[in-house]
Amino acid sequence: MKRALCIMSGGMDSTLCAYLAKKQGFKIIALHFDYRQRTQLKEKECFEKICKDLGVYKSYILNTDLIENIGANALTDTKIPIPKNELGQNEFPITYVPFRNGIFLSIAGALAEKEKCQSIFIGVVEEDGSNYPDCTKKFIKKAQKFINQGTAIKHKISIQTPLIKFKKKDIVSLALKEKVPLELTWSCYENNDLACGECDSCLLRLKGFKQAGFKDKIAYKI
Amino acid sequence: MKRALCIMSGGMDSTLCAYLAKKQGFKIIALHFDYRQRTQLKEKECFEKICKDLGVYKSYILNTDLIENIGANALTDTKIPIPKNELGQNEFPITYVPFRNGIFLSIAGALAEKEKCQSIFIGVVEEDGSNYPDCTKKFIKKAQKFINQGTAIKHKISIQTPLIKFKKKDIVSLALKEKVPLELTWSCYENNDLACGECDSCLLRLKGFKQAGFKDKIAYKI
Numbered sequence: 001m002k003r004a005l006c007i008m009s010g011g012m013d014s015t016l017c018a019y020l021a022k023k024q025g026f027k028i029i030a031l032h033f034d035y036r037q038r039t040q041l042k043e044k045e046c047f048e049k050i051c052k053d054l055g056v057y058k059s060y061i062l063n064t065d066l067i068e069n070i071g072a073n074a075l076t077d078t079k080i081p082i083p084k085n086e087l088g089q090n091e092f093p094i095t096y097v098p099f100r101n102g103i104f105l106s107i108a109g110a111l112a113e114k115e116k117c118q119s120i121f122i123g124v125v126e127e128d129g130s131n132y133p134d135c136t137k138k139f140i141k142k143a144q145k146f147i148n149q150g151t152a153i154k155h156k157i158s159i160q161t162p163l164i165k166f167k168k169k170d171i172v173s174l175a176l177k178e179k180v181p182l183e184l185t186w187s188c189y190e191n192n193d194l195a196c197g198e199c200d201s202c203l204l205r206l207k208g209f210k211q212a213g214f215k216d217k218i219a220y221k222i
Numbered sequence: 223m224k225r226a227l228c229i230m231s232g233g234m235d236s237t238l239c240a241y242l243a244k245k246q247g248f249k250i251i252a253l254h255f256d257y258r259q260r261t262q263l264k265e266k267e268c269f270e271k272i273c274k275d276l277g278v279y280k281s282y283i284l285n286t287d288l289i290e291n292i293g294a295n296a297l298t299d300t301k302i303p304i305p306k307n308e309l310g311q312n313e314f315p316i317t318y319v320p321f322r323n324g325i326f327l328s329i330a331g332a333l334a335e336k337e338k339c340q341s342i343f344i345g346v347v348e349e350d351g352s353n354y355p356d357c358t359k360k361f362i363k364k365a366q367k368f369i370n371q372g373t374a375i376k377h378k379i380s381i382q383t384p385l386i387k388f389k390k391k392d393i394v395s396l397a398l399k400e401k402v403p404l405e406l407t408w409s410c411y412e413n414n415d416l417a418c419g420e421c422d423s424c425l426l427r428l429k430g431f432k433q434a435g436f437k438d439k440i441a442y443k444i
Contacts, residue, residue: 060291060292062291064288066329069282070284070332098333098335099335099372101372102368103329105328106327106328107288107292107328109324110289110324111320113321114292132374133372133374134373139368139372142367142368142372145367145368146364146365146367146368147324149358149360150323150356150364150365151324152320152354152355
């Protein structure tokens with residue numbers, strides 16, 4: 001049985017990706033990163049519930065708190081406020097982490113070698129981070145070459161990004177069609193209990209549900 | 223003034239690399255990884271002394287204990303004995319960590335973006351790890367493309383590997399010629415006090431000094 005390493009944050013995109021991998025017949029190895037982001041507690045809880053629902057073969061939670069030490073950003077530094085209602089107003093929002101997907105993919109490459117996976121699934125979406133160089137198709141191609149050159153695996157590893165060209169409304173629609181439990185996912189950058197409804201990530205999620213014509217079942221503060 | 227990010231383990235190769243970068247006129251930002259390897263305490267002590275001697279601009283020690291969670295290897299798992307007197311006998315020694323340089327370089331890429339570095343120096347040597355796919359010139363080229371595609375830096379970052387084709391004896395000779403304090407460096411995989419003299423890394427170091435016709439000033443157990 002083919003094996004897929006799925007990078008899963010606990011959010012909608014990576015969750016849908018993992019369900020799509022399962023549908024393609026892969027045995028799932030789930031990988032979650034803990035980098036002491038504000039909502040780590042909630043994301044981990046969501047990740048674990050999703051893994052259970054999906055029936056993954058194995059799961060890893062890896063510490064990447066080095067991200068906190070690389071640079072000040074609002075996701076890990078609680079002294080920097082999370083921007084509210086500023087979606088799309090800045091080239092690089094303060095929630096930007098330099099080369100985060102580069103770090104995540106290289107770790108996934110190491111784990112894919114260990115677990116003998118044929119594919120790595122990552123839920124990058126160009127629309128979300130249109131200014132982020134590590135969210136593009138070009139970057140993913142380079143990452144695939146980098147991993148295949150540097151690992152000792154006999155077969156080639158492919159990096160799959162089924163959602164890269166999707167809009168949030170298409171993600172919501174497809175997820176609901178595929179019976180992905182979106183109520184188990186988390187998007188808010190700020191809170192661990194009720195989603196704030198105002199950060200970039202909540203705004204994107206709410207827009208997606210609205211445009212898809214569905215109601216988001218998670219609880220919001222406002 | 224140009225800036226170089228130097229990945230420095232505290233060993234001979236990466237130390238020489240950093241001194242060569244300094245000689246080329248770079249301002250040095252030093253990066254050391256702590257992944258709870260057996261000799262972390264000693265390596266960190268060496269790294270700090272070398273940074274002081276070299277006069278670095280800034281230094282980072284980043285936690286990469288996730289390596290311990292990716293796979294069993296003798297560097298981090300004290301239940302697996304370090305092989306003695308087995309240099310070159312195995313395709314992949316038990317001290318092998320999958321894609322370690324891939325992980326290190328991606329983190330270096332993120333930090334190079336933050337610190338606006340023009341170059342990353344890494345002391346890979348093909349001879350040391352002739353079977354390791356992440357120690358080759360081909361791999362370094364792919365890594366450079368991966369980092370430049372995925373970071374938001376205006377200029378291009380170059381990855382410099384001045385020692386990649388060197389033999390250990392050439393490293394010793396060049397280091398002594400350049401007045402690099404090799405007595406501050408550490409190579410042993412096993413001990414934090416006296417070098418064991420029997421692990422692959424000690425054997426390579428001793429062979430290098432012998433062939434270069436110099437005496438290693440660090441203390442050995444045997």
